[in-house]
Amino acid sequence: EAAVTQSPRNKVTVTGGNVTLSCRQTNSHNYMYWYRQDTGHGLRLIHYSYGAGNLQIGDVPDGYKATRTTQEDFFLLLELASPSQTSLYFCASSDAWGAGYAEQFFGPGTRLTVL
Amino acid sequence: TQTVSQSDAHVTVFEGDSVELRCNYSYGGSIYLSWYIQHHGRGLQFLLKYYSGNPVVQGVNGFEAEFSKSDSSFHLRKASVHWSDSAVYFCVLRNYNQGKLIFGQGTKLSIKP
Numbered sequence: 022e023a024a025v026t027q028s029p030r031n032k033v034t035v036t037g038g039n040v041t042l043s044c045r046q047t048n049s050h051n052y053m054y055w056y057r058q059d060t061g062h063g064l065r066l067i068h069y070s071y072g073a074g075n076l077q078i079g080d081v082p083d084g085y086k087a088t089r090t091t092q093e094d095f096f097l098l099l100e101l102a103s104p105s106q107t108s109l110y111f112c113a114s115s116d117a118w119g120a121g122y123a124e125q126f127f128g129p130g131t132r133l134t135v136l
Numbered sequence: 137t138q139t140v141s142q143s144d145a146h147v148t149v150f151e152g153d154s155v156e157l158r159c160n161y162s163y164g165g166s167i168y169l170s171w172y173i174q175h176h177g178r179g180l181q182f183l184l185k186y187y188s189g190n191p192v193v194q195g196v197n198g199f200e201a202e203f204s205k206s207d208s209s210f211h212l213r214k215a216s217v218h219w220s221d222s223a224v225y226f227c228v229l230r231n232y233n234q235g236k237l238i239f240g241q242g243t244k245l246s247i248k249p
Contacts, residue, residue: 062241063241111179115235127179128179129177
């Protein structure tokens with residue numbers, strides 16, 4: 022079965038702090054995604070990638086950077102964290118993007134609090 | 137513009153009752169519609185999808201959903217809920233030619249014993 026892991030599971034930082042959220046998938050999927058989940062908004066796409074070294078901008082990218090170092094690893098970086106980035110962050114992977122449905126497999130989430 | 141709307145933020149039913157979770161979408165082209173489930177403290181899991189053909193699609197654990205083009209809807213149903221069905225359910229739209237998912241706001245289903 023598909024496996025997506027995230028670390029840390031919980032993180033507290035202060036305004037202006039530097040945070041890196043990590044995601045690893047062992048599904049051999051090409052596509053990986055970072056979402057944030059906020060009450061009343063469902064999940065919103067921050068960044069995604071279709072392979073090592075590739076990065077695509079999602080719907081809510083402001084204040085976030087991301088880097089895909091290998092097929093397995095995708096990182097989300099908050100270089101100057103702000104309280105508005107307090108949220109639940111999910112990583113996901115899938116093996117296709119275009120025609121043909123590709124189920125996305127989600128990690129367990131990272132709860133980030135910015136004080 | 138592609139949008140997904142789940143009108144009920146919270147639905148509460150008794151164990152053994154039937155339930156319908158409502159989803160309406162807005163998009164004029166070819167789309168996939170799906171439902172994902174999120175148990176407390178967990179990531180989302182795929183439940184079922186519709187693209188074409190029979191408008192009633194079956195998913196895991198007795199869930200089914202019915203597509204209606206005329207109503208722009210894709211409601212999720214279950215005939216008899218179990219306490220383990222307590223979760224948040226997301227209706228999700230995907231443009232046929234694009235991989236990006238558009239999520240509804242989610243409906244929290246609570247099951248009373």
